[in-house]
Amino acid sequence: MKLAILNNRNYKQNNLKKIWYLANLPQMYALFNFNIIKFLKNFKFGEKIFYKLMKLRFLFKQKPIIPFLSFFITTRCTLRCKHCNTFIPYYRNKFHQKNYTLEMFKKDLDILLDAVDYINIFQFIGGEPLLNKDLPEMIEYACTKSKINNIFLTTNATILPSSKLIKVLKYNRISVQVSDYRNTKYKNIFYKELQEIFAKENIKCNFFQESIGSSNWSSNQEIYWKDTDIQTLKKRYNNCFNANCISICDGKWIQCIAGLFMFRNLKLEKGVSDEVIDIRTCNNLTEKLIEFYAKDYSKFCNYCHFENRVFNLPCGEQLEQNDTSNIIPLALYKDTPQTLVAVERERERERERERVIAPNCLIKLKYRYRRAS
Ligand SMILES: C[S@@+](CC[C@H](N)C(=O)[O-])C[C@H]1O[C@@H](n2cnc3c(N)ncnc32)[C@H](O)[C@@H]1O
Ligand code: SF4
Ligand code: SF4
Numbered sequence: 001m002k003l004a005i006l007n008n009r010n011y012k013q014n015n016l017k018k019i020w021y022l023a024n025l026p027q028m029y030a031l032f033n034f035n036i037i038k039f040l041k042n043f044k045f046g047e048k049i050f051y052k053l054m055k056l057r058f059l060f061k062q063k064p065i066i067p068f069l070s071f072f073i074t075t076r077c078t079l080r081c082k083h084c085n086t087f088i089p090y091y092r093n094k095f096h097q098k099n100y101t102l103e104m105f106k107k108d109l110d111i112l113l114d115a116v117d118y119i120n121i122f123q124f125i126g127g128e129p130l131l132n133k134d135l136p137e138m139i140e141y142a143c144t145k146s147k148i149n150n151i152f153l154t155t156n157a158t159i160l161p162s163s164k165l166i167k168v169l170k171y172n173r174i175s176v177q178v179s180d181y182r183n184t185k186y187k188n189i190f191y192k193e194l195q196e197i198f199a200k201e202n203i204k205c206n207f208f209q210e211s212i213g214s215s216n217w218s219s220n221q222e223i224y225w226k227d228t229d230i231q232t233l234k235k236r237y238n239n240c241f242n243a244n245c246i247s248i249c250d251g252k253w254i255q256c257i258a259g260l261f262m263f264r265n266l267k268l269e270k271g272v273s274d275e276v277i278d279i280r281t282c283n284n285l286t287e288k289l290i291e292f293y294a295k296d297y298s299k300f301c302n303y304c305h306f307e308n309r310v311f312n313l314p315c316g317e318q319l320e321q322n323d324t325s326n327i328i329p330l331a332l333y334k335d336t337p338q339t340l341v342a343v344e345r346e347r348e349r350e351r352e353r354e355r356v357i358a359p360n361c362l363i364k365l366k367y368r369y370r371r372a373s
Contacts, residue, residue, distance in 0.1 A: 008055065011064075014244050014293045016054050018067040019120050020047055035149065063117040064289050070257060071109075072249035073100040073138060074127040075264070078158040079186055080319040083219050085242075087261035088127050089319055098250050098264075102134040106141055108251050108279060113147045115285035123152040130159040139168045148173065156181055156316075157191045169203045180209035181316040208315075217313040222305040223262065225269045230297065236304065237297040244293075253277040253292075259300040272299045 023037040036053070040046035054065065072086075075097045080089040091097050100108075113119070122142060129135055135153075142151055153169070154177040161169065169176060176198065182189050191207070198205045228236075237243050246253060247260040254260045254276050262268065263276055275298055277288050 010294045010296050011058070011290075012051060012055075013238075013296070015065050015067050016051050018244060019054075019065070020050060022068065022121065057117070061117045063115065063286055064293055065117045066119040066246065066289075067244065068121045068123070069119055069246045069248060070123045070125045071105075072098065072126060072247060072260065073105065073124055073129050073132045073135065074098065075249065076131050077127040077156070078131065079128070079156055079181060079184065079316065081181075081184075081316045082319045083217055083313060083317065085220060086125070086127075086257045087220065087265075090261070091265060099132060100134070100138075102137050102141075104251075105134070105138050108248065109142065109145070111279050111285070112248070113145055115279075115289060116147065118147045118149060121150045121152055122148045123154060125154050128156050128158065129153060130155055130161065130165070136162070136164040136168045139165075139171070139174065143168070143171045143173060150175070152177055154179065155194075157194050158186060158188050160190050160193065161197070166197065166201055166203070169198075170201060175204035175206060178205060178207045179315065180207065182209075183314050184316045184318050186318070215312050215314050217315050217317075219308075219310040219313060221258065221309060222307075223258070223266075223303050224305070225303055226305070228302050233297040233299075233301045236301045236306075240301070240304070243298075248279070251278060251280040253279055253289075255298040255300050258304060259298065262300060262303055269299075269302070272302075275299050 020037060023035070024041070037046075037050060040050050043049065058065070075086075075088060075091055076099060077084075077088045082089070084090075124135065124139065124142075126132070132138070139151065139153070142148055151171075151174045153174065156179050158181070168174070176194075178191065178194055180191060182191050191209075194205075195207060197203075240256075242256040242258055245256045247257050248254070249260055249264070252260075252263065254263055259275070263273070277285070277292065279285060282288055
């Protein structure tokens, strides 16, 4: 465990600071159960004491604490938000999409929990998590795990919860985050209905419009590979709110929600897939995760370019039906043919041409064969 001790500064930066920060966000604070942070917050040196205690805990347990983990139980969605920060509308086909089964979910969660000390926030996310019919059982299963402190479910309010789901949402460790898409033209937004149901059923929840306003979106970063020097990567990573928003999908542990999109949809530059940990096959997962948190940048950050980012956008602007962009909001990328996105699009066209050409070739060959015989 030498490595982790040597990199203690980064471990603190990536894990412990994030835990303290999240627990102190006003909209989050009310959602947490009683924990040590709530207690320590009352003292002048509470934060420092917290870091010291966690460091001791690490030396004793030799396993990492996971501050925040987004578990993608589906990459399908009912909406098509143009600036979706998980890029869901730009997943191109079924191969790139994923819907977890209950069995797989249980297996992956068990593997993961075995390798870590505890998970501070476990988030069910997607796509729209309520599209996964096994969601109630998944939540129920997660609730049996003492190594998960808080469980978040984030929904777009387009699907009303079943009575089975309502029952499990009442469990103590869970809170529901409801995004506000009432501005969209989508007809079934049950924001008000959910407010009523959750109040009646005494379910912990956070309605985003009330807590952070409805014009708080930002456009996505441009995504294309550019060799970047380490100092810039470190800076980008340090300033990125997505850093260490770990995404788990299909048994793969990936740096962040943007990295997940890249991993599932783009042909990656050499070396980047080394950043992805396959929790199902990795035989020294604890060490790998400690190494992961001791890093101070990710190679995925070579893909992210935030320069043209726009802020204060209304939540959930939808892609038009006739918008044919199939990877990333294209307005920003059209004129950069060197980008991977463009390369990928060209490859797709090539594959399409091959699909069209292939049957013709076969017919011709058959014809020649017949004439020869
Ligand atoms: C990607 S969504 C997935 C869960 C669910 N489909 C939903 O929209 O609530 C997770 C959270 O990210 C927020 N989000 C998505 N794109 C965003 C953006 N460009 N800027 C700010 N927040 C964004 C959503 O509002 C939601 O609260
Ligand atoms: S942000 Fe929009 S498109 Fe993305 S997952 Fe949520 S509802 Fe779906
Ligand atoms: S890859 Fe790096 S810069 Fe891009 S969103 Fe993830 S953490 Fe941020």
